[in-house]
Amino acid sequence: MPAYRVDPARSTVTAVLRSGTERRLDATIRGRLLVDDDDTAISGTLQVAVSDADTAARGLELDVSTTAPELDRDPEGHLVLRGAASRPAGSFGIAAPPLLNPTVVLRWRAVLVPDD
DSSP states (O other): OOEEEEOGGGOEEEEEEESSSEEEEEEEEEEEEEEOTTSOOEEEEEEEEEEETTEEEEEEEEEGGGSOOEEEEOTTOOEEEEEEEEEEGGGGTOOOOGGGOOEEEEEEEEEEEEOO
């Protein structure tokens, strides 16, 4: 299976903290993935770092198979991975009242380029 990496310059990720109210966070995404020849199966991990005004960036690895991944080709022919995941805010070092079940919701559109 060919190897690809996330091109952070052409990829976007949104992170929203849900804990009674919603607050948008800063986020970055990286990763190295294996994709089969017909673009239907994918494996590997994504590294997502999230921060806000009160917390320095803290990363987390996500197994792409747990994120309901969608592979597609954009009009220029680049392989694009779309996905979403939710993780406890504490996973990113973000403190919030525990009774509100603070969660970080992630959504991404990652452009994949061959990993030479």
